[in-house]
Structure formats: structure tokens, C-alpha cells
Amino acid sequence: MRDFFSPGRNSFWLVLPALLLLLVALGYPLAQVVLRSFTDPEPGVGNYVWFFSRPVNLAVFQRTFVVAGWVTVLCVVLAYPYAWLMTSVGPNMRVLLVLCVLVPFWVSGVVRTLAWVILLQDSGVINRMIMAMGFEKIRLIRTQTGVIIGMTQVLLPFMVMPLYAVMRGIDLRLVQAARSLGARPMLAFLQIYLPLSLPGVFGGAIIVFILGLGFYITPALLGGPRATMLSTLAQQQVLQQLNWGQGGAMGVILLVATLVLLAFAGRFARRRYQMGAGGK
Amino acid sequence: MNLFTRLSIWLFCAAVAVWLVAPTLVIVPISFAQKKSLAFPPDGFSLQWYANLFQNPEWSRSIISSLKVAVIVAAVATIIGTVAALGLERMKARPAGLVRAILITPMIVPGVVMAIGIYAVYLDHQLVGTLTGYVLAHSMLAIPFVVIAVGASLSVFDARLETAAASLGASRLATFFTITLPLIAPGILSGLLFAFVTSFDEVIVALFINSPAMKTLPVQIYASMTRDSDPTVAAVGTLMFAATTIIIAAGLWFGTRRRRS
Structure with a gap:
């Protein structure tokens, strides 16, 4: 027992239970998904050929990326001024701003989506406001727009937090220096502040995009047949049509897309770091 | 920055x-x-949906199931995750980085992909709809949160205190x-807390x-x-919202009190 807690020694035994749990509850299931995508109903790459040869699937595949992309862009636009404001106010105001970002997390994702269903439904609050202003009623629920609105709200915190972390570290004297040398405010922002805050934008954008690709609940409840995303399609294949091979192939495609993005992001981050270390 | 820009940002x-x-x-x-009905704003006032929550066995049984699973998951994931975080702190940098990356994979893998795999495995081993099945899957999902939270505490922990005690x-x-x-x-x-909430909130794997x-x-x-427009859903949501608000308000209150004293 003495050696159990001693530094350096036996530390592997301490992480072993966690690794075993992951192997049983995640590694083995994922291996099953990959295996079935290549063997069910018959060995080969038939499921992948099927996926990429059907226009319906390709449309969903493309839509998944488009929706995740739109959500990412909207998150950047909304989070950038918000995170900046967080760096420029007093501590109490900052707590309030953080709380507002975290409130969507206080209720379960399903309930949060219920709130959006209530607001976006055809006779819902938003449509009645639009009609009161004298415009035509628009379809929001069961459309891509509705899904994007709901997802952006849920994912905004993942954009605000990394942005805030980076912006807090920016030395504002650099901006002042640029101003004192005659740069207009807009130019000082574009040339100094914006480039310095880009690592935060990039970090947050990657997280939001990856989480957005795998979203399931919001598209399933707020979208409809016309706004299906890859996750929903994979779920239907497995649960409704018992099509393990085709559903598995979709899962693998989604997983590979996620991993490729992560690898790309990791590489980009490392390169930036090396550039910084090189004194550039 | 001029007043107009500042005002518009606000x-x-x-x-x-x-x-x-x-x-x-x-x-x-x-x-x-x-x-x-889920029409907003609603007409009239009643407490029937709250009553329904406790009287309708479908709702009350699911609340009890969720609490049971989340409590066990919180215990299991906290013990395994804390031990793992301690191990990571004592490991050499390179293997620790690798193990840490493996331990946070449940946060990255898309929910539906793991749900399909877990469902396949559970069907083979008769774990569908069992307490063991839920606890196993949810503990795996909660591990990263515990490792990160405990790891953050350990990174500011002064190891010289241990040496002094020794x-x-x-x-x-x-x-x-x-x-x-x-x-x-x-x-x-x-x-x-994170482990409890992760389990209590988890829906994708649970749907499978x-x-x-x-x-x-x-x-x-x-x-x-x-299925239908049943306001009982809103009653559950409101109760959960109220509970979280109370916990967070209490946390903030105790936090500021401790700082002052």
C-alpha cells in the first residue's frame, strides 16, 4: 500500500480502471460499429458505396456540413462582441454576462429544445410578432433555419469561453501604441486586436463545428424530414430499419470527419505555437 | 472608442x-x-401538470430511474476519475499526455456513433434497459469531466505539502x-456534480x-x-431549472461569503 501513492511508481495502475472502463464502454462498441459497417449484410465496402451513390444521402451529408458551418459563423459573430465586453466590464457585470451564457445549460437539452418548439411553432410567439409588424408568416419549425437558431443558442458558450480566455490575455497597450502612432480606431482594431484574438476565434470555431456536426436532439425535434442531419439519418437506419451496416457506415463517416477536423486543428495549433516560440 | 460604438456593442x-x-x-x-396545449401565452392557471408528474407512474418511474442511475454514476465516475487524475499527475509528461487524450475521447466522439455501438454490444449481452447498462455507458461519458475538474485542482496543488507531511x-x-x-x-x-448532471441529462445513448x-x-x-403537446414536459423543465438555479445561487453565495471572511 505504501508504494501505491508514491510518485512516479505504479501511476499506471491508477489510470488503469478508467482506461478499462473506456475500452469496454467505448472502444469495444466503436469497434463493433466499424466492423458492422464492413460486414453487414455482406463483407466489403458495399455500405460506403451505397452511401456515396445515393443523392438523398449526399444531400444530408452536405446539409450537415452547411448547418454546422452556419452555426459556427453565427456563433463567431455573436460571441466576438460579447466576449470583448466581458473583458472590459467590472467583476460583477462579468459574472452576470457569464451567467447569461450558462443559463441554457441549466435545463436539459431536450427541455431547451422544447422552449424553441414553443417559440418557433407556426402560431408561436415569433411568428405572431412578425405578423404584428405587418409581415407574412414564415415557416421556422421543421426547417433548416429553425435548427440553426436552436443550435446556435446551445453552442454559443463553447465559442464565448475560448474567445474570452484569449482576449483577456491581449495587451491593450499594443492597441494604444498603434493609436498614438496615428492609426484610426478601425485600423488599430483590424491590424492589432483582431489578429491577436484569432487563436480564440479558431479554437472556438473548431469546437462549435465539431459539436455541430454530431448534433442529434435539436435537428430531430426542431428539424423535420426536410432538415435531417447525418446523426438522425444514422439513428433511423439502425432503430427503424435495423440496417446495422448502413447506419454503421454513416456513423463511421461522421466519426472520420470529426477526427480529420481535429487532426487539422491540432496541426494548425502546433504550427502557430512554434511560430510564436520562434519569436515571430 | 467613441460613445456610439460602445453603446451599440452594449x-x-x-x-x-x-x-x-x-x-x-x-x-x-x-x-x-x-x-x-403548448400554445404561448397559455390561458388560465392550474397545477395539474405538476400533479401529473408525481401521479402518472410513467413520469414518476422515469424520475426515480434517472435519479438512481445518476447517483450511482456520480459515485463510480468520481472514484475512477479521481484515481485516474491522481495517476496522470504522477506520470511522466509524454505518457500522461497520451492517456489524458484517450480519457477525454467520450467528449469528442459524436453521440449517435457511440450510441449505435453501445446498442449493438448491449443487444448481444442482454444489457438493454438494465441499470448496469445505463451506469456503464453514463460513467464512461462522465469520466472526462471528473478527470478535467480534479486535474485542474491538482495542477494548483502544492506538492511540497505532501513532502512536508512525509x-x-x-x-x-x-x-x-x-x-x-x-x-x-x-x-x-x-x-x-458534473458526473451527476451528465448522467441525468444524457439522452442520445439512453434513447437507444x-x-x-x-x-x-x-x-x-x-x-x-x-407524441403530443403535453405541458407536463414544461413542468419537469421548470422544476429542473428551479433546482439548478438554487444550487448555483447557493454556490455563488457561499463562494462570496468565504472570500469576504
């Missing part, structure tokens, strides 16, 4: 804040609706329980592995939402 951010908070609040009035003759075990554990307790506690015999609350909410 207005923009206020609008973002309203958009973040207000939608969630619409469930509160809906939960007191008189008619079985030099005064304390055994490794005594040092751990009287020095290390109390000092990283806040991290463990927040890991425990549930059975009529055992459904968790999010599955019941999801089923109710896709």
Missing part, C-alpha cells in the same frame, strides 16, 4: 443575453397551463487522506438502450414531445 450584447435566457423561460408559464513522519496513506484529499476536495466535488421496463427522464421527455 445593445448588441444585451440582445444576445436576452436571446440566451428568455427562450428557456417560456417553459415556466406553459407549465401552469390549464389546457393540454518529512514529519506521516505515512503515504495518512498524507493522502489528511493533506491531498482535503485540498483537492473542491475539484472532486465539482467533478461529482432504453426499454419499457426502464426509461430515464430525458427519454420520457423526448417520447412525450414527439
